[in-house]
Amino acid sequence: MAPKSRVENRAEQTRAIQETARRHLAEVGPAALSLRAIAREVGLVSSAVYRYFPSRDDLLTELIVEAYDELGDAVERAQDAAGDDLGARFRALCRAIHDWARANPHEYALVYGSPVPGYAAPDTTVTPAGRVTGAFLALALASERAGHTLAATAPLSPAESAALAPVFDAVGAPIGEERLVRWLMAWKTVFGHVSLELFGHMHRGVLDYDAHFEQVTAQLAADLGL
Amino acid sequence: MAPKSRVENRAEQTRAIQETARRHLAEVGPAALSLRAIAREVGLVSSAVYRYFPSRDDLLTELIVEAYDELGDAVERAQDAAGDDLGARFRALCRAIHDWARANPHEYALVYGSPVPGYAAPDTTVTPAGRVTGAFLALALASERAGHTLAATAPLSPAESAALAPVFDAVGAPIGEERLVRWLMAWKTVFGHVSLELFGHMHRGVLDYDAHFEQVTAQLAADLGL
DNA sequence: CGAAAACAAGAGCAGTGCTCTCGAAATGTG
DNA sequence: CACATTTCGAGAGCACTGCTCTTGTTTTCG
Numbered sequence A, B: 001m002a003p004k005s006r007v008e009n010r011a012e013q014t015r016a017i018q019e020t021a022r023r024h025l026a027e028v029g030p031a032a033l034s035l036r037a038i039a040r041e042v043g044l045v046s047s048a049v050y051r052y053f054p055s056r057d058d059l060l061t062e063l064i065v066e067a068y069d070e071l072g073d074a075v076e077r078a079q080d081a082a083g084d085d086l087g088a089r090f091r092a093l094c095r096a097i098h099d100w101a102r103a104n105p106h107e108y109a110l111v112y113g114s115p116v117p118g119y120a121a122p123d124t125t126v127t128p129a130g131r132v133t134g135a136f137l138a139l140a141l142a143s144e145r146a147g148h149t150l151a152a153t154a155p156l157s158p159a160e161s162a163a164l165a166p167v168f169d170a171v172g173a174p175i176g177e178e179r180l181v182r183w184l185m186a187w188k189t190v191f192g193h194v195s196l197e198l199f200g201h202m203h204r205g206v207l208d209y210d211a212h213f214e215q216v217t218a219q220l221a222a223d224l225g226l
Numbered sequence C: 001c002g003a004a005a006a007c008a009a010g011a012g013c014a015g016t017g018c019t020c021t022c023g024a025a026a027t028g029t030g
Numbered sequence D: 001c002a003c004a005t006t007t008c009g010a011g012a013g014c015a016c017t018g019c020t021c022t023t024g025t026t027t028t029c030g
Helices: A006-028 A035-042 A056-081 A086-103 A105-112 A123-146 A158-163 A165-171 A177-198 A209-223 B006-028 B035-042 B056-081 B086-103 B105-112 B123-146 B158-163 B165-171 B177-198 B209-223
Strands: none
Touching (some): A006 A056, A056 A086, A056 A123, A105 A177, A158 A165, A165 A177, A177 A209, B035 B056, B086 B105, B123 B177, B158 B165, B165 B177
16 A cells, blocks of 8 residues: 555545535435544544644535535526526526435425534535525526516515615626526526425325426416416 | 512423524524524523433424414415405415515524524424415315306426326325416415525515416416305 | 654444333322 | 322433644754
């Protein structure tokens, strides 16, 4: 065995810890994630882990960033595969979120569920967190430019349009207020569906989640004029 | 001090524990809720609490039921105060959910956030859990009977309408498929909004949550033909 | 080569949920 | 009333958690 240099050993251990943490997360969920159990599996004593992650929360932060990035990748991949039609892209976007969440329920809960106690998301998470929202907004802008006709949408009061100023900035180009509101609503509906489904609130009401989700996204697409 | 009988002492202690737990829940959230801390404040040693609640999860269950009931009360009260107009009732319903969630974020997270690890909701929770959903469905039925005209809604495939069989049963009377789907979407949008707002996903995008929520509910009402 | 930095290990602290045992108190019964 | 039963609170203890501090070793750098 070649003696490992300090830097590569450090990188390797850091990766081993994070990978094990990732596996544990998928198995037991964020709240039950134990630093000591991770250390045991990596072959380290618990205190040694603190050489690599200053606290359990920092390890969680890495996992949060990882989850956001995975979801972001899945979403972008699905959109690329969907071609140019905006309706197809929108459906692909929604389905990618739904599929990823069902395949990674604990990771979804980590980022879109209740925040872990005492944990405040550092700035590292905001960029990857914005990717999915950004995908919605990018589609919204593309739809604006394609001249799609919205379903009838109420005009905004001055207070309401003022409230959305940062979102307008995020879009980065002129977009109709009503259109933006519709897209935000679609965003909420999709994540509302996924959260309600994953957290067990549709368990007694809906037999086939996929069929129902398909219907919902189709309706959203129609309302968005796609 | 009058000597307390066994039964009334038991009732009193049970209530004291639950009340303290409720306060702690509101302060520190579900995950950080400590049975020992509750015991300390009630003036008991930790093991004594187990005379009243067989486990921490059973105490959580009580709090879940309590939260569902509080939200159910708030929703029904708001609806009663809103009069007969279905549009007003719908807005009152949405606002009641939003207001209650903001006033009781930890309680909201407890019931609509990520499930606590290893916790499986017992049957005790299903009845109170259904009250809010029931309010949506009752309004949906009333709207059907009032003959309100929906915004254009896509017809359901056989698979999609089959998937919703239990919801049709829950409504308890004939209702149009497309209408039911629209109401379910409204349900998702409202809870999606509240969850995304409370869990910090609108923090960098929306300045005035109330104004934005108002716009969203108005649009939902319009789509529902209210 | 020697100083400095990095590291793994171990002990330890304060906290958790939960179990078990033990003495005291309230309760129901002969 | 007296005795047996049940209920209850307290305490010790187990296995676990995140985290800190010290100690001895190993790698790196000047």
